[in-house]
Amino acid sequence: MGRIQLKQVEKSFGDVTVIPPLDLEINDGEFVVFVGPSGCGKSTLLRLIAGLEDVSGGVIEIDGSDATSIPPAKRGLAMVFQSYALYPHMTVRKNIAFPLRMAKVSAEEQEKRISNAAEVLNLTPYLDRRPGQLSGGQRQRVAIGRAIVREPAAFLFDEPLSNLDAALRVGMRLEISELHKRLKTTMIYVTHDQVEAMTMADKIVVLQAGIIEQVGSPLELYHTPRNLFVAGFIGSPKMNFIEGAEAEKYDAHTIGVRPEHIDVSETEGPWRGTVGVSEHLGSDTFFHINGTGLADALTVRASGEVGLNRGDTIFLTPQADKIHRFDRQGLRIG
Amino acid sequence: MATQHSRSAARFMMAPAVVLLLGWMLIPLSMTLFFSFKKYLPLRGDSLGNGLDWVGFDNYVRFVSSSSFWPSVITTLLIVGGVLIITVVLGILLAILLDQPMWGQGVVRILVIAPFFVMPTVSALVWKNLFMDPGNGFLAHVYRFFGATPVEWLSQASLQSIIMIVSWQWLPFATLILLTAIQSLDSEQLEAAEMDGAPILSRFYHIVLPHLARAITIVILIQTIFLLSIFAEIFVTTGGAFGTRTLTYLIYQRVLESQNVGLGSAGGVYAIILANIVAIFLMRIVGKNLDA
Amino acid sequence: MARAVTTQRKTINTIIAWAIGLLIFFPILWIIILSFKAEGDAIKTPIAVLTSGWTLENYGVVQERSDYAKHFFNSVILAFGSTILGLIIAVPAAWSMAFVPSKRTKDILLWMLSTKMLPAVGVLYPMYLIFIELGLLDTRVGLVVVLMLINLPIIVWMLYTYFREIPGEILEASRMDGASLREEILYVLTPMAIPGMASTVLLNVILAWNEAFWTLNLTAAKAAPLTAFIASYSSPEGLFYAKLSAASTMAIAPILIMGWFSQKQLVRGLTFGAVK
Numbered sequence: 001m002g003r004i005q006l007k008q009v010e011k012s013f014g015d016v017t018v019i020p021p022l023d024l025e026i027n028d029g030e031f032v033v034f035v036g037p038s039g040c041g042k043s044t045l046l047r048l049i050a051g052l053e054d055v056s057g058g059v060i061e062i063d064g065s066d067a068t069s070i071p072p073a074k075r076g077l078a079m080v081f082q083s084y085a086l087y088p089h090m091t092v093r094k095n096i097a098f099p100l101r102m103a104k105v106s107a108e109e110q111e112k113r114i115s116n117a118a119e120v121l122n123l124t125p126y127l128d129r130r131p132g133q134l135s136g137g138q139r140q141r142v143a144i145g146r147a148i149v150r151e152p153a154a155f156l157f158d159e160p161l162s163n164l165d166a167a168l169r170v171g172m173r174l175e176i177s178e179l180h181k182r183l184k185t186t187m188i189y190v191t192h193d194q195v196e197a198m199t200m201a202d203k204i205v206v207l208q209a210g211i212i213e214q215v216g217s218p219l220e221l222y223h224t225p226r227n228l229f230v231a232g233f234i235g236s237p238k239m240n241f242i243e244g245a246e247a248e249k250y251d252a253h254t255i256g257v258r259p260e261h262i263d264v265s266e267t268e269g270p271w272r273g274t275v276g277v278s279e280h281l282g283s284d285t286f287f288h289i290n291g292t293g294l295a296d297a298l299t300v301r302a303s304g305e306v307g308l309n310r311g312d313t314i315f316l317t318p319q320a321d322k323i324h325r326f327d328r329q330g331l332r333i334g
Numbered sequence: 335m336a337t338q339h340s341r342s343a344a345r346f347m348m349a350p351a352v353v354l355l356l357g358w359m360l361i362p363l364s365m366t367l368f369f370s371f372k373k374y375l376p377l378r379g380d381s382l383g384n385g386l387d388w389v390g391f392d393n394y395v396r397f398v399s400s401s402s403f404w405p406s407v408i409t410t411l412l413i414v415g416g417v418l419i420i421t422v423v424l425g426i427l428l429a430i431l432l433d434q435p436m437w438g439q440g441v442v443r444i445l446v447i448a449p450f451f452v453m454p455t456v457s458a459l460v461w462k463n464l465f466m467d468p469g470n471g472f473l474a475h476v477y478r479f480f481g482a483t484p485v486e487w488l489s490q491a492s493l494q495s496i497i498m499i500v501s502w503q504w505l506p507f508a509t510l511i512l513l514t515a516i517q518s519l520d521s522e523q524l525e526a527a528e529m530d531g532a533p534i535l536s537r538f539y540h541i542v543l544p545h546l547a548r549a550i551t552i553v554i555l556i557q558t559i560f561l562l563s564i565f566a567e568i569f570v571t572t573g574g575a576f577g578t579r580t581l582t583y584l585i586y587q588r589v590l591e592s593q594n595v596g597l598g599s600a601g602g603v604y605a606i607i608l609a610n611i612v613a614i615f616l617m618r619i620v621g622k623n624l625d626a
Numbered sequence: 627m628a629r630a631v632t633t634q635r636k637t638i639n640t641i642i643a644w645a646i647g648l649l650i651f652f653p654i655l656w657i658i659i660l661s662f663k664a665e666g667d668a669i670k671t672p673i674a675v676l677t678s679g680w681t682l683e684n685y686g687v688v689q690e691r692s693d694y695a696k697h698f699f700n701s702v703i704l705a706f707g708s709t710i711l712g713l714i715i716a717v718p719a720a721w722s723m724a725f726v727p728s729k730r731t732k733d734i735l736l737w738m739l740s741t742k743m744l745p746a747v748g749v750l751y752p753m754y755l756i757f758i759e760l761g762l763l764d765t766r767v768g769l770v771v772v773l774m775l776i777n778l779p780i781i782v783w784m785l786y787t788y789f790r791e792i793p794g795e796i797l798e799a800s801r802m803d804g805a806s807l808r809e810e811i812l813y814v815l816t817p818m819a820i821p822g823m824a825s826t827v828l829l830n831v832i833l834a835w836n837e838a839f840w841t842l843n844l845t846a847a848k849a850a851p852l853t854a855f856i857a858s859y860s861s862p863e864g865l866f867y868a869k870l871s872a873a874s875t876m877a878i879a880p881i882l883i884m885g886w887f888s889q890k891q892l893v894r895g896l897t898f899g900a901v902k
Contacts, residue, residue: 340725343722343726348734351782352734361752363744365755369751431639435639436640439643442643442644443647445647446651448654449650450892453878454838455838455857456877457653459859463867464871465656506650566839570857586750589747589750595751605748610743612743617740620736
């Protein structure tokens, strides 16, 4: 079981409020991602759940019982740290065994769970090495192994992939998702990378300045962002925002169109501009369009390779049903 | 960055060290302060049990106006100043030399550092007898070999002798710290200066010396604190005779030899104030470094 | 990288440096040489000394006449006893300051260091009285405590600087893994800090071994360590060069060897981390 509820949880350091009171419910077995720019309080929120920081107010419930003042060791949660936080003086085996040793699990049971975890994580050949002799990806797996042997109520991940290089990141992302499918244990995952959030989460919690901007499934956030911040944060490349006369045509203060929802033509369309920088990814091409008079620059996506060069004139047509409308306060209309 | 639980644990675990040091500092210190305002001559029957006479600032006045006070201050200054000049100047030169490429660098460094590990009583006694003895000492033999009359070091040149002994002990400290500092100097800086056409002396003056400034300050402050209270070297060699009575030694004599505790305590308070003035400067530098 | 240096320059450096190094080391070398000479030879001219025969008898005589082993043993007890006691008190304190810093941590650290700067002579008589009152005069227990107190600030300080290099996340990980505070310090922090602790021990043993104010003033025959024992040679009847040399050699040899191993830590410990 791993249902976690935050009720009016807040945190301040001295006079500085990092997290104003917030409510959040995490269901058993859910993969929840906290995402937001750095300094948004997502890591602090995770540490509050872990018990590594005290809440300044509010209640944290784990499986229906108040865990607010229970020390981290007793909450039945496991955490994977950004720096992996492996014990450098212990072998991989001892690292993974450490939580079991602390819980006074019998030797045979320890051995069983360790070899199980090692197999799942492909660590069997490395069990007698020290962390210093492992690659970044392997260390990451040891940290995960240390977490799963405890059979915790929930896993907490604090930006676990940010120290890996890009290629490894994609691989580990899949492995963690895979692990979640198999274990069906609650996972709370903190990242600043919205791609990680979109690809892994059942539920995304978008945070800014300690405030929850929106909670929802990846596609909900993509299709119906609740406000300008979420609209701009989720999706890559960023959504285009247009204010002024053009927005008023749609009865809004600001309208937003994702680059993939703008059709490109060399001959006709309501918006006209010139091609600036183009980024060729092979499968897609992103154009930065200048001189539309709508915004500084618009980004549009074209499938495959399109024969447009810098300085060419281009016509753009937004897909009418994919236009997001926001009011003066930046909140979604409709 | 922590929970209430760990914060209270931290306070609890810090307590023994804090309490012990607080006691170590306050109890003897307040006793010294107390005695310094009292007439306290244990040999004449004064004791804490019988009650001590309050004499106000008498002891303070008498300590300063005694005929041995100013000579002891001057002796202290000469020893501290002399040792500081010798160790810092030679220390810089030695550090630069040891930083140069050579064969057996590690061994030379060990040879140079060795005197620091010799206990003060040993070094004082060995210098006094094996080297400075006018009859059989090593230096006497050398003098005679060249047809000169051996110097009676510890009586004729007592102050110089003590400065020399203490410098020998502290030169390794200065060298080691300055060497560490020099090694952190970016060699590209020196090469850039060389490209800019700076001759060797001005490279030393404009680049090496400023880089060492902080380390030199630290060497001076730390050595000053230790040198102000050198004891064994004088205790073993001259026993404070022949103009080698430092402030520390004068206080020691007042307290333990002539058993005038009140007077000695007043001297002790002066010594504590003096040491604190130096310590404040040192603490400032150390404190600044703490933020990094 | 510095450019290649000519062999000629390197040779000159080597010669000068070795000459100065040997000059500085010479007194120690001379002590060692004289300790292996007959008493009658030891006072001769340097050339005569070097050409005379070698003997081990001084080492035996020193032990016979003055129970050298007892004083050596006292020194060992004082140096290691005070260091271990200091470590037991300092580890928890340094843990607190390094991993649960508060606004006052820095002030407390600096205050601790400042106690190290008090001139001992200023509190000589009070300590003397306290020692008499508590029956600690000329006991090893009393001196162990005093030497521990003198070096406690340095021990706390050194451990603090070493602990600060250990990432806090690792300790948090152990907390998440269910370790109690005691287990965290015992199984995670201590093994990781072993190199730092070893150098702290080394430096403090050296400092305690060579301490020569309290050991001279608070001991007599019974608890006197080597510092006080050697000082007793300053009386005229003790003027035997060879024996003095033998006693001195034995007194400084262990610390000389330890010192050579602890050069780096020495800088860090004695400058309170201000020079690294």
